[in-house]
Every structure is written in structure tokens, then in C-alpha cells.
Amino acid sequence: MALSIVHRITGVALYFGTLLLAWWLIAAASGPTAYANVQAFTSSFIGRLIVFGYTWALLHHLLSGLRHLVWDLGYGFKASEREAMAWGTLIGGISLTVVLWIAAYAIGGAR
Amino acid sequence: MSTPDSPLSSTMRTPLAKVRNLGSSHSGTSDFWRQRVTAVAMALLIVPVVVVVMMLLGRNQAGAAQILGSPGIAIILLLFIIASAWHMKIGMQVVIEDYVLSEKLKIASIMANNFFSIAVALASIYAILKLSSGV
Numbered sequence: 238m239a240l241s242i243v244h245r246i247t248g249v250a251l252y253f254g255t256l257l258l259a260w261w262l263i264a265a266a267s268g269p270t271a272y273a274n275v276q277a278f279t280s281s282f283i284g285r286l287i288v289f290g291y292t293w294a295l296l297h298h299l300l301s302g303l304r305h306l307v308w309d310l311g312y313g314f315k316a317s318e319r320e321a322m323a324w325g326t327l328i329g330g331i332s333l334t335v336v337l338w339i340a341a342y343a344i345g346g347a348r
Numbered sequence: 349m350s351t352p353d354s355p356l357s358s359t360m361r362t363p364l365a366k367v368r369n370l371g372s373s374h375s376g377t378s379d380f381w382r383q384r385v386t387a388v389a390m391a392l393l394i395v396p397v398v399v400v401v402m403m404l405l406g407r408n409q410a411g412a413a414q415i416l417g418s419p420g421i422a423i424i425l426l427l428f429i430i431a432s433a434w435h436m437k438i439g440m441q442v443v444i445e446d447y448v449l450s451e452k453l454k455i456a457s458i459m460a461n462n463f464f465s466i467a468v469a470l471a472s473i474y475a476i477l478k479l480s481s482g483v
Binding site: 302306 | 391409
């Protein structure tokens with residue numbers, strides 16, 4: 238499976254994505270104008286796309302990482318187990334992202 | 349004659365002592381261990397962190413600042429930021445060591461990686477502490 242390289246790519250993406258997290262926290266600490274700038278960016282099309290991609294990268298990397306922890310403990314090396322964990326990671330990452338975004342629109346939109 | 353790795357080795361050095369201080373950063377297996385400690389920490393923290401983000405959606409700065417400044421939430425975020433900065437610093441160093449072949453460029457990249465990770469962590473921590481102190 239090619240999931241090992243995806244783990245790395247999502248890791249590198251999350252690395253640079255922390256800039257967005259830091260920007261958001263600094264803006265919240267700075268004041269209303271700075272915070273409004275972040276919100277303008279995150280509600281723009283490109284901003285939404287980046288945050289959506291960030292959500293998926295985070296969840297995929299998390300599930301993929303849990304798979305590595307299972308291997309570190311010495312389990313899950315059988316072909317069927319590796320196959321199941323690979324599909325679980327892929328499908329789990331995408332489904333959790335969609336579920337979280339549905340929840341986000343339901344909660345954020347209601348405010 | 350026994351091989352250095354056999355149980356009947358003539359040396360009294362343990363396998364752990366042999367790997368200590370080795371590797372490109374002379375820190376032996378400590379990065380391997382810390383990468384896993386921070387990974388487990390974030391796996392445990394991800395649910396509360398997601399809840400905090402959901403609480404903040406659709407709020408203005410005043411509302412967000414009030415939530416981010418409350419002690420429980422600030423502590424959750426601080427733990428998550430420290431774990432993630434540490435984790436990403438180690439992860440990026442592994443990527444650099446694997447793909448950057450020039451020794452000079454490798455050292456420069458690893459140094460830049462340290463600067464970036466520490467700067468992002470410190471900026472985020474400062475912001476949370478400022479929100480917590482309410483000034």
C-alpha cells in the first residue's frame with residue numbers, strides 16, 4: 238500500500254498548517270479587527286478548502302499513526318490485518334472529516 | 349568468539365547503552381520514544397480539542413477570547429500545542445534526514461526546522477497565556 242508516503246505528506250502539510258492555527262490564536266489575542274481578518278479568510282472559498290484539507294490531513298494522519306502504534310506494539314502484521322487497517326484509515330479519515338464538517342456547519346450556522 | 353550482539357558477549361554494555369548518544373543528532377533513541385509519547389498524547393487530546401474548536405465556530409472575537417481564556421480550555425490547548433510542536437519537529441527532522449543529501453543543506457534545514465517549530469509553539473503559547481490573563 239502507498240499509505241506510508243501519505244502519512245509523511247499529511248505530516249508535512251500539518252507542519253505548515255500550524256501557521257494557520259498560530260495565526261488564529263494570535264488574532265484572538267490581538268483583538269476584533271485581527272480576528273475578523275482570520276474569519277474573512279476562513280469563510281472565503283480558498284480558506285474553506287485549506288481548512289477542509291487540514292481537517293482531513295489531521296484525521297488521516299491520526300488514524301494512520303494509530304496503525305503505526307499498533308505495529309510498534311507488535312500486532313497487526315498479517316496481510317489481512319494490514320489490509321483492514323489500511324482501508325480503515327482511508328475510509329475513516331474521509332468519513333470523519335465529512336461528519337465533522339456537517340457538525341461544524343450545523344453548529345456554526347446556528348449561531 | 350562471540351559477536352557483540354550475542355547474549356554471551358564479552359562486553360557488559362546493555363543494548364540500550366549501545367544506542368544512547370548515537371544517530372545524526374547524537375540523541376540515540378530518545379526521538380523515537382518522544383515521537384510516540386507525543387503521538388499518544390495527541391490521540392488522547394484530539395477529542396477535547398475538536399470540542400473546543402466546535403465551541404468557537406461562528407463566534408466573534410469577544411466570544412472566542414472568553415472561551416479560549418478559560419483555564420480548562422487553555423490547558424487542553426497548551427498541552428496539544430506542546431505535543432504537536434514537539435512531534436512535528438521530530439517528524440520533519442526524519443523527513444529532512446531521509447531526503448536532503450547535502451550535509452550543509454541538511455544541517456541548515458534541521459536548524460530551520462528547530463526555529464520554525466519553536467517559533468510556532470511559542471507564538472501559540474503566548475497567545476493563549478495572553479487570553480488567559482485577559483489583558
